[in-house]
Amino acid sequence: MGFTLDTFWVYYGGYEVVPEIERLTGRLPVVHFKDMLVTESGERRMSWVGGGNRLDFEKIIPAFEKAGTKFAYVEQDDCYGESPFDCLKKSYDYLTSLGLK
Numbered sequence: 001m002g003f004t005l006d007t008f009w010v011y012y013g014g015y016e017v018v019p020e021i022e023r024l025t026g027r028l029p030v031v032h033f034k035d036m037l038v039t040e041s042g043e044r045r046m047s048w049v050g051g052g053n054r055l056d057f058e059k060i061i062p063a064f065e066k067a068g069t070k071f072a073y074v075e076q077d078d079c080y081g082e083s084p085f086d087c088l089k090k091s092y093d094y095l096t097s098l099g100l101k
Contacts, residue, residue: 002027008034018063025067046077048087050094
């Protein structure tokens with residue numbers, strides 16, 4: 001049995017993403033990529049993937065690959081005034097720059 005891990009909510013909940021991926025190796029067929037931006041006032045916001053300042057996707061992606069994850073998706077919940085389509089394009093461009101297809 002497996003489930004989908006959401007990178008934003010794991011970190012929001014107080015956990016580091018990579019150790020949680022390692023702990024769940026073999027049980028994560030799908031990942032939900034979402035980034036976190038913490039503002040100067042301390043507000044935690046959802047961000048396009050690569051636009052945040054808390055999650056290290058250069059380490060997260062290889063951890064998922066090693067854990068056997070086969071599929072990933074991005075859901076853009078809130079863009080804080082930006083077009084959701086622009087945010088999705090930024091996420092796509094960032095993830096492909098890291099080697100994802």
